[in-house]
Amino acid sequence: MPKHILPAIAVLGLVMTGPATAKEPISLVAAGSLKAALGQVAHAFQNDTGIAVETTFGPSGLMRQSIEDGAPAHVFASANMAHPQALAEAGKGGPVVLFARNRLCGLAQPGLEVSGDTLLDVMLAQTTRLGTSTPGADPSGDYAWQLFDKADELRLGARAELESKALQLTGGPESEAAPAGRNPYAWVMENNRADLFLTYCTNAVLAQRELPELQIVTVPQALSVGADYGLIVLEDAPPSAWDLAFHILSPDGQRVLASYGFDAPGRVGE
Known part of the structure; x- marks a missing residue:
């Protein structure tokens, strides 16, 4: 696993409050480009844990604005690092973790x-x-x-x-x-x-x-632009939201992202 993923997972582990025992549905809000990949990841997580995941997909900037305006969200997966970082800086959750590239x-x-x-x-x-x-x-x-x-x-x-x-x-x-x-x-x-x-x-x-x-x-290399995708667990999220975040970062979650064409930095053993 790349070195820049290990500290992120360690930080997530430190801020977790305990094991996932609550059965409250998890609200996953994510970039529209993640709909197919994270839809599959959320479905697998739901099957494994019995915890429902309610998904909302759309443009990351509009999704961030809806969260700032009070829309329910436990986990936010953005097509850049800036939107989740803005939420973290506003005290609405954290830390922000790089989980995929495009x-x-x-x-x-x-x-x-x-x-x-x-x-x-x-x-x-x-x-x-x-x-x-x-x-x-x-x-x-x-x-x-x-x-x-x-x-x-x-x-x-x-x-x-x-x-x-x-x-x-x-x-x-x-x-x-x-x-x-x-x-x-x-x-x-x-x-x-x-x-x-x-x-x-x-x-x-x-x-x-x-x-x-x-x-x-x-796109030729001289024009090529890469996209870093950021993940944040928001304030007041149930413990199970952290489990979903870990599942997205896990080898299984990263393999799904890679199967849809993302560069999944946490993928190991392949």
């Missing part, structure tokens, strides 16, 4: 001629409708803007051009929601709202499973 990929329409080598040119082309999530509300949008910063280092003026043309199609409070049961990125692309969409590679894989004709474009 990165950005391009999701392209089947007829678009694009590769990793030509990605920046295609994004900048006047005819390309470039989709992103919403910065501030959804970390995926923030990471897209970080990619634009890197683009500016390669081509002066690229950042301003990309920011001005980016269509913020998902993750915001006013974003049109996909129908129930649909992958939001597959739905956006199926409805021809963008030619190329920057999203997490894990989201792109799920979208392609739904619409196999979509292309997944690897």
